[in-house]
Amino acid sequence: MQNTAERNKLSCTVVNVNKYCFDFLTEEEKKLVEQRQVTVEYKKGEIIAKQGTFTTHILLISEGLAKVYYEENYKSLILRIAAPGSLIGLTSLPLNQNVFQYTASAYINTTVKLIEIDIIRKLILNNGQFASAIVDVLCETSIQKNRRFFCLTHRQSYGKLADIILCLASNIFKQDEFDLAMSRKELAELSGMSTESVIRTLKHFQEDGLIEMTGKSFKIIDLNGLHKVCQLG
Amino acid sequence: MQNTAERNKLSCTVVNVNKYCFDFLTEEEKKLVEQRQVTVEYKKGEIIAKQGTFTTHILLISEGLAKVYYEENYKSLILRIAAPGSLIGLTSLPLNQNVFQYTASAYINTTVKLIEIDIIRKLILNNGQFASAIVDVLCETSIQKNRRFFCLTHRQSYGKLADIILCLASNIFKQDEFDLAMSRKELAELSGMSTESVIRTLKHFQEDGLIEMTGKSFKIIDLNGLHKVCQLG
DNA sequence: TAGGATAATTGACGCAAATCATGTTTTTAA
DNA sequence: TTAAAAACATGATTTGCGTCAATTATCCTA
Numbered sequence: 155m156q157n158t159a160e161r162n163k164l165s166c167t168v169v170n171v172n173k174y175c176f177d178f179l180t181e182e183e184k185k186l187v188e189q190r191q192v193t194v195e196y197k198k199g200e201i202i203a204k205q206g207t208f209t210t211h212i213l214l215i216s217e218g219l220a221k222v223y224y225e226e227n228y229k230s231l232i233l234r235i236a237a238p239g240s241l242i243g244l245t246s247l248p249l250n251q252n253v254f255q256y257t258a259s260a261y262i263n264t265t266v267k268l269i270e271i272d273i274i275r276k277l278i279l280n281n282g283q284f285a286s287a288i289v290d291v292l293c294e295t296s297i298q299k300n301r302r303f304f305c306l307t308h309r310q311s312y313g314k315l316a317d318i319i320l321c322l323a324s325n326i327f328k329q330d331e332f333d334l335a336m337s338r339k340e341l342a343e344l345s346g347m348s349t350e351s352v353i354r355t356l357k358h359f360q361e362d363g364l365i366e367m368t369g370k371s372f373k374i375i376d377l378n379g380l381h382k383v384c385q386l387g
Numbered sequence: 388m389q390n391t392a393e394r395n396k397l398s399c400t401v402v403n404v405n406k407y408c409f410d411f412l413t414e415e416e417k418k419l420v421e422q423r424q425v426t427v428e429y430k431k432g433e434i435i436a437k438q439g440t441f442t443t444h445i446l447l448i449s450e451g452l453a454k455v456y457y458e459e460n461y462k463s464l465i466l467r468i469a470a471p472g473s474l475i476g477l478t479s480l481p482l483n484q485n486v487f488q489y490t491a492s493a494y495i496n497t498t499v500k501l502i503e504i505d506i507i508r509k510l511i512l513n514n515g516q517f518a519s520a521i522v523d524v525l526c527e528t529s530i531q532k533n534r535r536f537f538c539l540t541h542r543q544s545y546g547k548l549a550d551i552i553l554c555l556a557s558n559i560f561k562q563d564e565f566d567l568a569m570s571r572k573e574l575a576e577l578s579g580m581s582t583e584s585v586i587r588t589l590k591h592f593q594e595d596g597l598i599e600m601t602g603k604s605f606k607i608i609d610l611n612g613l614h615k616v617c618q619l620g
Numbered sequence: 621t622a623g624g625a626t627a628a629t630t631g632a633c634g635c636a637a638a639t640c641a642t643g644t645t646t647t648t649a650a
Numbered sequence: 651t652t653a654a655a656a657a658c659a660t661g662a663t664t665t666g667c668g669t670c671a672a673t674t675a676t677c678c679t680a
Binding site: 203224226227229231233244245246247248251256257268275278279280281282283285286288290292293294295296297299300303304306307308346385 | 408417457459460462464466477478479480481484488490508511513514515516517518519521522523525527528529530532533534535537539540579618
């Protein structure tokens with residue numbers, strides 16, 4: 155697989171969490187969080203948090219994969235994919251933004267820990283290390299979103315799809331060969347194109363020897379080639 | 388003008404700062420910030436911060452207007468407009484992200500205060516109220532960016548341009564009649580369309596009685612109409 | 621205040637990609 | 651095990667909007 159520097163250039167959808175906020179808590183604080191914390195399991199497709207409902211808890215993905223998307227006028231825009239370690243609902247931390255600013259649903263069966271948002275707010279006030287870690291998470295998410303934003307607005311179909319494939323391989327499955335956990339339709343949603351275009355483009359990639367693909371099993375053949383497609387279009 | 392609720396629905400480009408972080412500092416901390424702080428004036432068009440260069444200071448816009456944009460492959464994407472009170476460079480707070488993640492340039496003559504980023508980092512660690520305020524700013528920016536993201540990817544030209552006009556009117560000029568401080572080309576960049584399309588679309592808006600316009604002076608005639616265009620397309 | 625440069629405007633043209641239509645395969649569930 | 655429903659696939663058609671080219675207006679500045 156490519157190195158971190160290369161990986162970071164991707165406009166990718168998954169934010170790699172390299173700092174686990176809760177490590178900065180004191181034993182006492184950890185206990186406080188754990189005492190009140192609840193674990194819930196969601197089945198594939200279920201909604202974990204609905205945009206517009208009150209954010210009483212921050213969600214920590216502990217297993218699985220979730221889709222985080224913004225909704226408006228019955229249309230939706232995928233903001234990011236939340237992998238284990240990701241926090242959902244942080245944007246509701248400001249007291250005047252107390253509802254979820256996006257919807258999250260489970261791509262596959264997913265385990266989530268619910269942590270009271272007021273506890274998080276208190277921890278930010280009282281534990282500087284923790285506050286700093288939360289700031290870092292918000293910044294990393296923002297940076298990643300900028301890349302995705304650019305990708306979806308400035309690239310055309312080939313580039314967009316190549317980017318998503320590279321991103322999935324390197325940040326989610328962490329290998330060149332993987333079974334895609336999603337349908338062509340979801341892949342389309344993710345890359346901001348129509349299902350038909352995704353299918354056609356994938357076929358092209360296969361004909362050009364960039365990938366191999368049978369149904370949902372993918373294999374990246376020409377990594378550099380895909381990167382080049384990414385750059386150009 | 389429309390009320391706050393309506394205004395917030397806009398996918399707009401300007402984040403309204405309703406919390407001034409530095410108010411939460413103690414007298415001593417304020418002194419620390421002010422002692423080391425430098426004020427710089429930039430002329431229209433000048434670059435205030437260049438993506439990729441080291442972020443030694445956070446920039447606080449105290450007067451003027453700046454364009455914040457992400458660059459890649461000689462193409463650029465405007466992320467937001469920074470108005471007085473806006474902070475630029477916050478995404479460099481994580482120690483492993485110590486370069487500017489975007490470029491900022493002055494739309495008009497602009498006054499900026501430079502505050503050492505290490506001081507900000509220290510304040511986050513030591514002053515919970517301040518940390519919380521910074522978190523709030525990051526969240527608000529993120530929410531606003533999601534809206535803009537949605538607007539640029541899911542709407543077509545009419546909707547995009549209508550949105551930008553409404554946003555400029557309500558969040559920057561704060562009135563229905565204003566002298567646009569930017570060229571058609573810049574308006575195009577802002578709404579993610581070509582200059583020619585902007586011109587054609589503006590003409591349409593005028594013919595449909597939505598706006599009046601002579602050169603750079605604009606007047607919104609039918610606010611609801613524009614909102615409707617925004618919703619539909 | 622002339623004239624060179626930049627910005628604004630307009631029309632013609634082309635294309636990327638969405639949509640539509642229709643057929644095939646796979647999955648799901650009864 | 652079979653019927654219904656998704657998912658996948660592919661060709662034809664449409665269209666929104668960018669690009670190109672040419673013209674007019676406006677802004678500087680020498």
